[in-house]
Amino acid sequence: MPLKLLDLVSQIDSFPYASDTEQITRIRECLYTLVLDGRGGAQVPLGFLPLKVLDMLTKAPASIRGETRVDPVERTVSVFKGSDPETRSALAARLAHYWRSQNAFPILRGWRDELWPVYGTEGELLFNIERSATGLFGVVRYGVHLNGFVRCAESSHGIKLWVARRSSTKSTFPGMLDNVAAGGLMSGERPFECIVREADEEADLPGDFTRERIKAVGGLTYMYITQEQAGESGLIYPEVQWVYDLELPEHVVPKPKDGEVGDFTLCTIEEVQTQLSQRQFKPNCALVVIDFFIRHGILTKQNEPGFDEIIRRIHRKLPFPGPHNDESFFRAPTPEWLEMTL
Known part of the structure; x- marks a missing residue:
């Protein structure tokens, strides 16, 4: 037909809407929200991480992933901490390269050597990330x-x-x-x-x-x-x-x-x-x-x-x-x- x-x-x-309470509850139980500290300490949501990505993130050496904060109550994760886009981009690149070297995710086999932007609340660039890694963090x-x-x-x-x-x-x-x-x-x-x-x-x-x-x-x-x-x-x-x-x-x-x-x-x-x-x-x-x-x-x-x-x-x-x-x-x-x- x-x-x-x-x-x-x-x-x-295909992502459920808030009005579909049963589906949205079920899928949000499988996700954490990627956040970045904004002005005044407010957390800016940037994307959704599946639990399998969060697991690999926490298992990565601290020297690779940098400072990371996971809040199991709010179901948020903060990573790529830095005072400017260059610092945050370097941290994102280091983690993506590490996962690629470990063959951690099949999607990284399609590595493109292209940087894609992640924006903040005022349209400013927060950091760049390898194209094939964007889906791991659920960013726009x-x-x-x-x-x-x-x-x-x-x-x-x-x-x-x-x-x-x-x-x-x-x-x-x-x-x-x-x-x-x-x-x-x-x-x-x-x-x-x-x-x-x-x-x-x-x-x-x-x-x-x-x-x-x-x-x-x-x-x-x-x-x-x-x-x-x-x-x-x-x-x-x-x-x-x-x-x-x-x-x-x-x-x-x-x-x-x-x-x-x-x-x-x-x-x-x-x-x-x-x-x-x-x-x-x-x-x-x-x-x-x-x-x-x-x-x-x-x-x-x-x-x-x-x-x-x-x-x-x-x-x-x-x-x-x-x-x-x-x-x-x-x-x-x-x-x-x-x-x-x-």
Whole structure:
């Protein structure tokens, strides 16, 4: 039986809500909250650690993990103590390298040598952490996604959508469908510059061409509990995606360039709807397509019973700080606001 769109949303926004008291109680019993001391001694929540990660943390030599405080009553853990981002980042790197050397977590086998940011309550950088280690601490992960589409009067809704198929050699979700370009946001990189780079690397769309035509259309937020396909099950991924649309002329065809994509196909809306219902898209990429459908009037209250719930679930209020908490996040961002993401 084909999946409903709300089922697809629930698949990726899978962390229970506070209103589901039974599920939230059960999962919180398996988690500790990563906290950092803020101004005035207040503790700032930054992420969720599964018990298996907490166990490995406490077993690591103190000379590796640094000063660590575990509060079993409040179920919090404080680590990476330091007075500046550089000190905290060095502690995070030392621990991640140690775990990697010990083969402590399968997810670290996908080491990327990319630093991802962890932000504080005022949008300030608290520390950087290796990309593959972010899920171990459940900190917010930031990324960018690009929809590529073509105007076509003969097609329904006057649109066709370019769909990428992930390379069969990808370590995660090989062979599944994807957006035209996407990627993680490295520390110090602006979302706009990131998506321009990814469009060039993955779809062979020149930077100057993309800069002139791309449109920032807002963002998506959700909280995912990983399955085995993501490299390791039971990790918490609060994720933020900046989303962009790019209208392509008929003669401009995205092409695989760096090996991340196997092929691109120009699809009708009906074909994409079938692909969604058959769960062919990488889960978070399905959310980006659903958001595209909403913004372009393809998915409406009139034809989708779960419309309001879908809107709420793909714009989830995350329990951790960062630039996504700015009110402008769900609108096309302004240059002033984008400065916060550095």
